[in-house]
Amino acid sequence: MKRLTPLVTIATLAAAALPARAQAPRETPPAPGAPKDFALAAVRSFALPNGLEVTMAPYGITPKVAVRLVVQSGNIDETAETTWLADLTRDLMLEGTTTRTAQQIAEEAAQYGGAVAFNVGMNESSIGGDVLSEFGPNMVRLVADIARNPKFPETELARLKANRLRQITVAKSQQQQLANEKFLSVLYPNHPYGRMFPTESQVQSYTLDQVRAFHTANYGARRSHFYVVGRFDAAAMEAAIRQSLGDWQPGTEPVFNAPAPKTSRVIHVVDRPGAVQSTIYLGLPVVDPSHPDYVALRVTDAILGGSFGSRITSNIREQKGYTYSPFSTINPYLKNAYWAEIADVTTNVTGPSLKEIFFEIDRLQSEAPSAQELQSIQRYLAGIFVLQNSSRNGIINQLQFTELHGLGENYLRDLVRKIYAVTPADVQRIAREYLKDDTMTIVIAGDRRVIEEQIKPFGTIME
């Protein structure tokens, strides 16, 4: 059955907030002109009888097309004993199919002007690529073959395990990764959301049978969605999808393993003797994108630390010079998300950085932002929304996000309006309700001996 989503246009910017000014030379910035409506890409969606969803959207003038098969499976489907089994399965799927060797897969994609991107995420995995338009149908067939017909050559298993072990070793030499790992493990104990790396013995223990079983259990039409965005011959692309995936096994619906997040106001230190900077992760679990408060939370985040002009960034970077790249973010998993302020700060100002970050959080809790500050950030988010929907892969990302979190087909159409509906009182309420200082988890990777005295006032330091 075919479903047509009508072409929608969105007024992305509120009318100019600044009073109209005479064109005085130089002294004052020009007021923005009248905003233009922005047209989301026209989307056509349909489902195959085996349950596979398909969405196609013509976009742009560049003769390229992005294709992506998204499977709702990932690290969430692992147990405490099988961390990264999803990743190892992916590695082996790229080692060849029943009709193509690994070299042939890579070479074909290169001939099409692209490469196979196969990403395993927490809740979803995706196989796709961005290729020259004339090779779109070929790329569909290649992606389908990788998803459906892995050969799983035993000969490659040891090498791929060794690669993953080296990857872990390299990652653990990076301070930011260590801080991130600790932060996740504190927030999501005993859950895949909290497991960033497996142990070496775990990786060594994985067998080809486990890989095969993971693939069989998690890859199938009913939990998958095929996206096509760019310049393409719609009939040829649809035919290629029907021909190569129409008889794919339906498989099972995803089974969701709900997390039980935790947070408390203590400081976890990952000791890095001699480190010239401290990596700070300061945050806590928050609501996920399906919650009615999520849009207001995003607005709050953008005011606090999620934009160049944001309060924390202005404070610790532009006024004090403590750090180069501070930012706050909301990381949305399925059915849970976390908010965090992340910064690499000079070692000797680790304590002062914490002080300023809490100062800005407290200030937003005690006083609603001005209407002008809020409107500025709303316009920023509306502008970002246009940017996010102005590239092939950006559009797929938006569609994929909407689908994963079950936001409904009007979500993208209504998002800008919802952003503008947030009030100053909402922001203050969100800061109070979700960004509670007294339960904020703090992780610092840095030189413990040097920073210990500085950070003591901000919480009990865990041993």
Next chain:
Amino acid sequence: MRHAMFAMAGCALVATAAAAQGIPSLTHERYTLDNGLTVILHEDRSTPMVAVNVWYHVGSADEQPGRTGFAHLFEHVMFMGSQHVPVGAFDQWLEAAGANNNGSTSQDRTNYFEWMPSNALPLALWLEADRMGWLLPTMDQAKLDVQRDVVKNERRQRVDNVPYGRAFETMLGAVFPAGHPYSWPTIGSMADLSAASLDDVTQFFRTYYAPNNATLAIAGDFDRDSVKVWVQRYFGEIPRGPAMPARPSLKEVTIPRDTFLVLEDKVQLPRLYYAWPSVKLFHADDASLDLLAYVLAGDKNSRLYKRLVYEMQVAQDVTAFQMSGREGMFMVSVTPKPGQTPARMAQLVNEEIRKLSSQAVSDRELARAQNSYRAQFLDRLASVNGKADQLNSYNYYAGTPDYVRQDAARYDAVTAADIQRVVRDYLGKPKVVLTVVPEGKPDLMVKEMGDVRIP
């Protein structure tokens, strides 16, 4: 609504067939204001977006020894406000208009860019004009000091506190002779950053940040007549600056004999780097060297990846690239797996280079590399932001903003024989070999090359 959608789909089909594999040209209008500012306009109405991109023709290669890193530090200071823009307002006003902005510094140029919904265009132009014309009246020590600290943190985060972070600047210093403007890194040294003074800021601005040393590219959805009025109104009154100091002509860089270096670092695995002096951008051999880098390490079927990583499983990763601006350098790196030595990697890399010099690459290898480049050209033109930067880049390096098809044609024209020839002409010459080793393991250093004759 339905009608609009079907019309759109129809257009898409026709244009795909017509454009087929083509790289679009960048139709544009270029003109110069009385004060010397070059303006490049390119209309693209496909989305209601516009990009502003300003290039100042000054980079770290214009710095003096003792003040390395200054061009980049200055870039940071440019965001601290100007006479009519309070501290912090530059970002806040742009973000309030739905715009993103940033800047970057290379050896040859510094660029500043905004991309945004098209109604914010006058604001972006006004802000760029204010800092081009009126940066100094509100410049003070505090602005410099805070950005000096930010840049030092940038250096810590990107160089000093990162595994292998100091390898690249070590190679630059070894390939280019002392005092050569490419011999120091764009980020500069901590000592030089500390030494930068407010007087340096004033002098640098007066010397280089003049309209006659800048180009302004605007790409996207705009009305050409309105834009010309705005550009004249905001930029027209900025006075022309003095003529630019002559850049020293760069002598051809040669290394008399293979040079071996070692760097101890907080790393788990050693890594081996090679660097050869090569050629500048658009030199007759530049595209062949780019494609050679792809053949060596560009994809999973590339020579070094396939043999060292995939088949023999002795290397963790391999890279190769041709870096070209007003100077060029060709680099290769290999990270051995645990239990494998850098010396063994050197032997294997040398073998692969020798093979490439004695036998031409296959048609398929060449086609893969060429298709990859064609796709990259298209990607750079996919956004108005990318287009605006390309217009400025081509205007600067090739003398005309619309050079993308000629640029792409360089890669199509490369033959297997060209690749074989550049292997001999460049990779056969003396080079710098750097081994980054875990602390306390200097013995892992590669100290000699053995027999690496290239036929």
